[in-house]
Amino acid sequence: MPSSAPPPSSTVPTGAAAASKRERRKEARPGELLEAALELFVEKGFAATRVDEVASRAGVSKGTLFLYFPSKEELFKAVVRENIAGRFAEWNDELESFEGSASDLLRYCYKVWWERIGCTKASGITKLMISEAQNFPELTLFYQHEVIQPAQALLRRILQRGIDSGEFRALDLTHVAYVVVAPMIFLMMWKHSVGACVPEGAGFVPEKYIAAHLEALLHGLCAAPHGTGVVPASPLSPSSPPPLSSSSL
Template sequence: MPLSKFTCCPLAESQAKRERRKEARPGELLAAALDLFVEKGFAATRAEEVAARAGVSKGTLFLYFGSKEELFKAVVRENISGRFTEWEAELTTFTGTTSEMLAYAMRSWWERVGMTKASGITKLMMSEARNFPEIAEFYQQEVILPGHELIRRILQRGIERGEFRVLDLEHAVYSVIAPMIFMMMWKHSVGACAPASFEMHPELFINQQIELLLHGLTGAGQPVAPRA
């Protein structure tokens, strides 16, 4: 009797699953590494733990990534620095005002990085960069400098269009970055165990920061108090 078209060969099915598993391994390893780096930090995360969580051997991990440092770099590129290309493209074709562009950039950063597990990498770097200068330098080149340049371009656009007053761009960049870093640090430290009375609403916080950046604390035409 001929086999039904719905009958499958167990051996072939098992082989197909192994092939799919093999193809998926790099992504699974990166996901497992991100989980563990955020949970335990860079120093405390061991390669064999990453491999075990991904369901492969330690040897398989090193087929894809030559060291824990290279694995960490791949995690950063996959989850953070690899996004700069899309942000650059979006801002290049942005047709709204610079105020709208700045608001969009802050909100999209939170949606794509800040509210995800990848935001824990910021806390990791704040606590461990001094002990691992190689990954600190990598993070500086891959994330910090491109991020600063992106924000600088937005602010410069506003100045050139007459939408923003002339600013000290070197320091104004930090006024945009600081609230976002605060939110990520809060999310992965105090915020993780804060009582309900201390609950922070990220979207409301970001909206407030945008308002402060664009309009300040003083009323229209009210002078800023001089420094004592």
């Protein structure tokens, strides 16, 4: 008489296996919710994104979402920490261990930023903040504290490293840090606005733009008089910070 027991290869899960699968699913939910939230925040903006849309895209109920994130504001903060703010410890460690000149470090900084933030969906967060900052002052202060201030501090450390080594001249670190970050902001705005509508092959290549900006930043636009290696002084007021020049980098 044939046996009625299921074959050894049966895929019917045991109670323990099913419980383990549910537990793994539960552990994955915060990440799935953050991914869905990032996509919707970038697509629609903060104000227009509804938490039930986030829950639906993540495949859970709105009630489940609120188990992990008590409000849309807290969900947004978690998205920022997951994709940008949480990376500063890693970037500071890389700065400490980097071997090379300050110019090389600055080049590496742009490369890493583009690969990990600029060319990803996370770059849309900055465009969102620029668009909606005035309407959400609490989130703006959060972003200032969690992203802008650490970024400024990191860039000032890179510039100070060049000054201390004699590679860079003494600079107005705060304002030159804004010069360093300016092309990053431009690229994020481009990617999520005009650039999204420009046909491929229009001639703009982000990597080449970054390289061109670096050359202008590190070597300036003014040609040094032949044989002197000295860039002519710019007609700045005495209180203005000195310009960057090829002779001091």
